[in-house]
Amino acid sequence: MEVRVRYAPSPTGFQHIGGVRTALFNYLFAKANGGKFILRIEDTDRTRYDSEYEKNLFDTLDWLRIDWDEGGQKGGNYGPYTQSERTELYKKYAQQLVDAGQAYYCFCDSERLERIRKIQTMNNMPPGYDRACRDLSPEEIKENLDKGIPYVIRLKIPLEGVTKFHDSVIGDVEWKNEDINPDPVLLKSDGFPTYHLANIVDDHLMNITHVMRAQEWLPSTPMHVIMYNAFGWQPPQFCHLPMVMGNDGQKLSKRHGAASCNDFRNKGYLSEAIVNYVALLGCSYEEGKELYTLDELGARFDTAHLNKAPAVFDYKKLDWFNGQYIRSKTDAELFELTWGFIVNAGIFGTPPAMQSIFLDETSLTANEEQRAKLMKAMPLIRERIHLLSEAPDMVRFLFVDPPLAPLEDFIPKKLNAETVKTILEIAKSIIPQLEGLSEEAGFELFKPEGERLQVKMGDFMTPIRVAVTGSRISPPLVGSIQILGYDKAIHRIDTVLEKYF
Numbered sequence: 001m002e003v004r005v006r007y008a009p010s011p012t013g014f015q016h017i018g019g020v021r022t023a024l025f026n027y028l029f030a031k032a033n034g035g036k037f038i039l040r041i042e043d044t045d046r047t048r049y050d051s052e053y054e055k056n057l058f059d060t061l062d063w064l065r066i067d068w069d070e071g072g073q074k075g076g077n078y079g080p081y082t083q084s085e086r087t088e089l090y091k092k093y094a095q096q097l098v099d100a101g102q103a104y105y106c107f108c109d110s111e112r113l114e115r116i117r118k119i120q121t122m123n124n125m126p127p128g129y130d131r132a133c134r135d136l137s138p139e140e141i142k143e144n145l146d147k148g149i150p151y152v153i154r155l156k157i158p159l160e161g162v163t164k165f166h167d168s169v170i171g172d173v174e175w176k177n178e179d180i181n182p183d184p185v186l187l188k189s190d191g192f193p194t195y196h197l198a199n200i201v202d203d204h205l206m207n208i209t210h211v212m213r214a215q216e217w218l219p220s221t222p223m224h225v226i227m228y229n230a231f232g233w234q235p236p237q238f239c240h241l242p243m244v245m246g247n248d249g250q251k252l253s254k255r256h257g258a259a260s261c262n263d264f265r266n267k268g269y270l271s272e273a274i275v276n277y278v279a280l281l282g283c284s285y286e287e288g289k290e291l292y293t294l295d296e297l298g299a300r301f302d303t304a305h306l307n308k309a310p311a312v313f314d315y316k317k318l319d320w321f322n323g324q325y326i327r328s329k330t331d332a333e334l335f336e337l338t339w340g341f342i343v344n345a346g347i348f349g350t351p352p353a354m355q356s357i358f359l360d361e362t363s364l365t366a367n368e369e370q371r372a373k374l375m376k377a378m379p380l381i382r383e384r385i386h387l388l389s390e391a392p393d394m395v396r397f398l399f400v401d402p403p404l405a406p407l408e409d410f411i412p413k414k415l416n417a418e419t420v421k422t423i424l425e426i427a428k429s430i431i432p433q434l435e436g437l438s439e440e441a442g443f444e445l446f447k448p449e450g451e452r453l454q455v456k457m458g459d460f461m462t463p464i465r466v467a468v469t470g471s472r473i474s475p476p477l478v479g480s481i482q483i484l485g486y487d488k489a490i491h492r493i494d495t496v497l498e499k500y501f
Helices: 017-032 051-064 087-099 110-122 138-146 195-205 215-231 261-267 271-279 294-300 315-327 331-344 368-381 388-398 417-434 439-452 457-469 477-484 486-500
Strands: 004-007 036-039 103-106 152-155 162-167 171-176 185-187 210-214 237-241
Touching (some): 004 210, 017 051, 017 261, 017 271, 051 261, 051 271, 087 103, 087 152, 087 185, 087 215, 103 138, 152 215, 162 215, 162 237, 171 215, 185 195, 195 215, 210 215, 261 271, 331 388, 368 388, 388 477, 417 439, 417 457, 417 477, 417 486, 439 457, 457 477, 477 486
Parallel strands (some): 210 237
Antiparallel strands (some): 103 152, 162 171
């Protein structure tokens, strides 16, 4: 039997990290088992649907290089893969359940349903439909239909007994039918299906063999199993993935930091780092190894290695992964990755009109001077940044004179103004000698002067660094001065001396 899994998001918001994890695990499971990964658009919630969200789905998967075998523009033998184009199918199968006595017409209007909700709330009763239309006679049903009274179709949940199923992560699950949402709507009055009907019909007709989704869907699964049984269909194998939580034990959300994939991309995370880290959330692969390519993950993924416990999203750990991937890039690759962030930071004047919401995309190309300087800077910033978005602040001083820092920034705690003035005067004489020297060799020129003044080298270099770059945090100083130019570096030091000393 060919393994067939699917990612079936609703385009009612931007793709978030939890959805990305679900898509990734389905993709990896398909790769590990030589199966197919299907992309299906569940767009039946028309009140919240937006084409922008659907576009974002494809953009996100493309950025992460999570490719699919069927769906979208690729099509396939089980299309259409967009639910709004399959509404006649859902009507057919909903009616099939009614004819088989497994579902029924419900003519209750919204006012009556609201009254029921209020009564239940006032009396501390469990919420849910009271099944008023479940046992209407054929004559009553025909009379209502003939009058054109709007209706929905509801599933008949068994009134007694239990529903059982097996989950690859959780194990055997048993659910009392009396605890299941009573008689949920399958087909809405506008002719559109609810998620539950469309999901089951599509999974069956598309031969989905394994359903991998977040554990938040676990309470819906008994209802889905009942529906499969009502149709006389074999349910797929269920696999409910461990939740992704913030460090406060609550479900990951925007209050913990970036949550949508757009946020992570615009903060300067690499797609490889996102994929690598997210693949480890709730799953293990190989002892002692943390860095994996997408192909390596696909070869090693196994549901037996999924954890039952929730996974905690650690932003510091993700930053570490991102730093590792940044350091693996060549100068040319890192230039291409940081260029959009640098341009959109306004370093070269007003940034061009954004063609996309992503800061790493720009229509502006580097001129010869800009590219030459930045290519020289790439080896210097590679070890200093964890996010691509940090690059602009690291290179800005190469193109724009930084604002004059306050006097206290130039004076380390153990030094005084007079010593700092001496250090800056010494630096002016040493800077022209840095031509062609490595960072280490250039540093050695400053070292004897620091020893002579009995000043630690970190303190000795601080006023020079602030004068040249405008900040105490910068790329390696010798290399920075060489790229900036010796005359410019000395001019900036002179400006500081004239202003403060």
